[in-house]
Amino acid sequence: MLKNKIFPLFVLLSFIIGFIFSEDTLGGGKQDYLYHEKYFVYFYNDFFTTLKNYGMDQINENVRNSPFFYIIFSLFLKMGLGIDGLKLINLIIIIPIVYFFNKCLDIKYKKISSSTKFYILSVLLLSPTIRTLLIWPYPILWALCFFIVAVYFYLSFEETLNNTKKIQFAFYNVIFLALASYFTPNFAVFSLYFFYKYYLNFGNSKKTLSIILLNIFLALPAIYFLILKDFYLLNSDIYKVDPLTKYNISNKIIIITTILFLFFLPLIPKLKDLKSILIKTNYLNWKFFVILLFIAINIYFYNFLENAGGGIFFHLSNILLNNSLIVYLIFTISILLFYSLNLHNFNNILIFFLLVLYNLQFSIYYKYFDPLVMFLILFLIKFSNNYLMKIELVAKKYVLLYMLFLSLNFAKIYINY
Secondary structure (H helix, E strand, O other): OHHHHHHHHHHHHHHHHHHHOOOOOOOOHHHHHHHHOHHHHHHHHOHHHHHHHOOOOOOOOOOOOOOHHHHHHHHHHHOOOOHHHHHHHHHOOHHHHHHHHHHHHHHHOOOOOHHHHHHHHHHHHHOHHHHHHHHOOOHHHHHHHHHHHHHHHHHHHHHOOOHHHHHHHHHHHHHHHHHHHHHOHHHHHHHHHHHHHHHHHHOOOHHHHHHHHHHHHHHHHHHHHHHHOOOOOOOOOOOOOOHHHHOOHHHHHHHHHHHHHHHHHHHOOOHHHHHHHHHHOOOOOHHHHHHHHHHHHHHHHOOOOOOOEOOHHHHHHHHHOOOOHHHHHHHHHHHHHHHHOOOOOHHHHHHHHHHHHHOOOOOEOHHHOOOHHHHHHHHOOOOOOOOOOOHHHHHHHHHHHHHHHHHHHHHOOOOOO
């Protein structure tokens, strides 16, 4: 048991060292924090004027976040905390993230061993996104916390057979997902997934109606604010691009798929098993030809630009080949692999569709998906009967993946994710 605890302690120590030296493995965490730091003070000094002008005047013209995070943190300033105190408050968010991630593992994987849990929980502090945003406060980390709490209540909903508890867990899920969405509105898209699941369970009933009404009630203030100040989703970008590029859905499909593939690497079967799966796959049916057409159409319309994120494969392709060939290759391999593993069910297609909606803005950064996609894979993705996830092996592979990716982030000079 001691051996199993040494690695998490080593990871924790590495983070403490990173905190002391102001680590920024994302590459833009410090810059984002320093740019937005002034909003804590703005809301502290003049709440109503700041809220009225938020995202609308020249001072705030480049703001791309919900004001909720800055409002909450400004309250700590009113309690007498300084900016450094806010950074210490921000560190606390890792506690509920670890706690509820652990609770989700207990529900989803009944026989998971302590050693496996130690490994996979360590991934949280190997994540470049979590490490950086714990040091340099940013709203998406808090949104991620409330999202994993919402996932926990959804898994509890699935687990219980008690109808009274089911509706309670559904309500808790809606409330915590709403909180996640107030910190980062992108998370609101996942309400469609959970509602779909609740509708399958409750059908056309009063319980379904009550879930709809609760969603509407919690969403109204945010919808009003986003409509009143249309800066968050559609009118704000890293730089100006033409509408055909800005709203090109193929860019999102291809880039997001390559990011999904990165997180899916620990789940790929051994070469021998994968070869057997590929041989048994039926390639002579209409579904496969639709998939080939889907791949071809998206590659044809793809025109993602540099300096707007893109992920590791996008940058690798541009650095090594000065073109998008590696991106196309990874995209094609990903789609065909998901087909061979029989992952193209409605549940998974819906999650992918929501991930595209989740990133409506033109820029696509790794931090928006780390470790969100890992949470989705572990807890919400549906696998076929002939492909069962072995959590013990997957946990260790995720550790290796994150160690490699964290090392690349430390070493990077020219690459931004």
